[in-house]
Amino acid sequence: xxxxxxxxxxxxxxxxxxxxxxxxxxxxxxxxxxxxxxxxxxxxxxxxxxxxxxxxxxxxxxxxxxxxxxxxxxxxxxxxxxxxxxxxxxxxxxxxxxxxxxxxxxxxxxxxxxxxxxxxxxxxxxxxxxxxxxxxxxxxxxxxxxx
Numbered sequence: 001x002x003x004x005x006x007x008x009x010x011x012x013x014x015x016x017x018x019x020x021x022x023x024x025x026x027x028x029x030x031x032x033x034x035x036x037x038x039x040x041x042x043x044x045x046x047x048x049x050x051x052x053x054x055x056x057x058x059x060x061x062x063x064x065x066x067x068x069x070x071x072x073x074x075x076x077x078x079x080x081x082x083x084x085x086x087x088x089x090x091x092x093x094x095x096x097x098x099x100x101x102x103x104x105x106x107x108x109x110x111x112x113x114x115x116x117x118x119x120x121x122x123x124x125x126x127x128x129x130x131x132x133x134x135x136x137x138x139x140x141x142x143x144x145x146x147x
Contacts, residue, residue, distance in 0.1 A: 014040055014064060050067065050068050055087065062091045066084040079115070
């Protein structure tokens, strides 16, 4: 497997996979296609706020990981959010998620103080992977104001 930065040539594959991701039980609800397209546009414009890695093998593109960047006073520095980690059916439960995390965690610079992600507690496979990597559940709820 190869995890590499997303390129303009990945547009159709990325949009198809992100659309599929938001129609799985790993998320609370689907999102509009315009949100996915806006994300791709931002990924092509700059990596200041978001970055994406494409997973490919001899079969072609089989998944992606979308990361977002922020700063947190609570954490004492930069925080990377793992917004999405998606693998196509047939490529799940083969260690690719762990492979991504091994490379991702090894590549972090000292200024990254926290890694965050969201997971549905019912997604037991993902919870097990994340806990085995040292992730713990936060003991507070988040709130959101959509605009």
